[in-house]
Amino acid sequence: MSVAASPPSATQVIPVLLKGQKALVTGANSGIGRAIAIALGQSGADVAVNYVDGDAAAQEVVDAIIAAGSRAVAIKADVSDEAEVQAMFQRMYQEYGTIDILVNNAGLQRDAPFDQMTLAQWNFVLGVNLSGQFLCAREALREFKRRGIVREVSVAAGKIICISSVHEVIPWSSHANYAASKGGIMLMMKTLAQEGAPFGVRVNSICPGAIRTPINTTAWDTPAAYAALMTHIPYKRIGEPEDIGRVAVMLASDLSDYITGASIFVDGGMTLYPEFATGG
Ligand code: NAD
Numbered sequence: 001m002s003v004a005a006s007p008p009s010a011t012q013v014i015p016v017l018l019k020g021q022k023a024l025v026t027g028a029n030s031g032i033g034r035a036i037a038i039a040l041g042q043s044g045a046d047v048a049v050n051y052v053d054g055d056a057a058a059q060e061v062v063d064a065i066i067a068a069g070s071r072a073v074a075i076k077a078d079v080s081d082e083a084e085v086q087a088m089f090q091r092m093y094q095e096y097g098t099i100d101i102l103v104n105n106a107g108l109q110r111d112a113p114f115d116q117m118t119l120a121q122w123n124f125v126l127g128v129n130l131s132g133q134f135l136c137a138r139e140a141l142r143e144f145k146r147r148g149i150v151r152e153v154s155v156a157a158g159k160i161i162c163i164s165s166v167h168e169v170i171p172w173s174s175h176a177n178y179a180a181s182k183g184g185i186m187l188m189m190k191t192l193a194q195e196g197a198p199f200g201v202r203v204n205s206i207c208p209g210a211i212r213t214p215i216n217t218t219a220w221d222t223p224a225a226y227a228a229l230m231t232h233i234p235y236k237r238i239g240e241p242e243d244i245g246r247v248a249v250m251l252a253s254d255l256s257d258y259i260t261g262a263s264i265f266v267d268g269g270m271t272l273y274p275e276f277a278t279g280g
Pocket of ligand 1: 028030031032033050051052053077078079105106107108163166210211212214215216231
């Protein structure tokens, strides 16, 4: 149930900034990844839509991108599996020749109080959320360094956008595996940004607050849950996946050419210590 109206963000026009660029978005058949893939396609990029399960949902994203006038292909791969990631990049190169934009989005939760969390829960979340981003970023960096800058496409050799979370800085009880994965992304991203900059590679993170997706349905799908959520959000609305899609377009484009190593919080103020809004 949708309990509160948000701005009509899904219908806002995306500027064409990415013509000729080739993008790969992981976990792109749901939620934030889906919105990013469609926004990049609307902005002119050809998009590889990665997914791990849900063929029909992936095809629906491909269709939406093609309808927007760009090319799209669905590529099934588990981002936590090294061989599958390498095969996914090879497939992308067969399809598009190269990569200009990687959006490391795939992620999940397996929540438990710390003393009840199993090693399997810990490893599973770290494997997808952190190691998955490492494996994909490594492949993309190899191609960016091999190919270098192609001026007519972008002034940068390549762009990597890591989807982190406000929980790269906000501790989260009963989510130690998730928070650790996002904290890990922060320093992986910054280290990679430092290492990639001399080669013209820009690396940044988007840190969403609460976004209306299947990962967190219980946080927004009843009026009581939504009201409780609003106590954490000074801007007084939940985020929509398209809020993240637009920022991804901006970060991927040359408009952001001097931004690297940054965590961009897209959270309606969730990281502004809302409990101090009335003086603390
Ligand atoms: P979602 O569950 O709708 O989407 C997650 C996507 O990742 C799905 O497409 C899923 O199939 C994919 N995925 C999971 N495991 C995979 C694997 N091994 N290989 C490839 N793909 C895999 O959730 P979402 O909210 O859209 O989450 C997307 C990202 O945004 C995640 O990294 C999440 O941590 C982050 N995030 C979400 C929120 C939020 O409020 N929704 C807030 C902060 C950060």
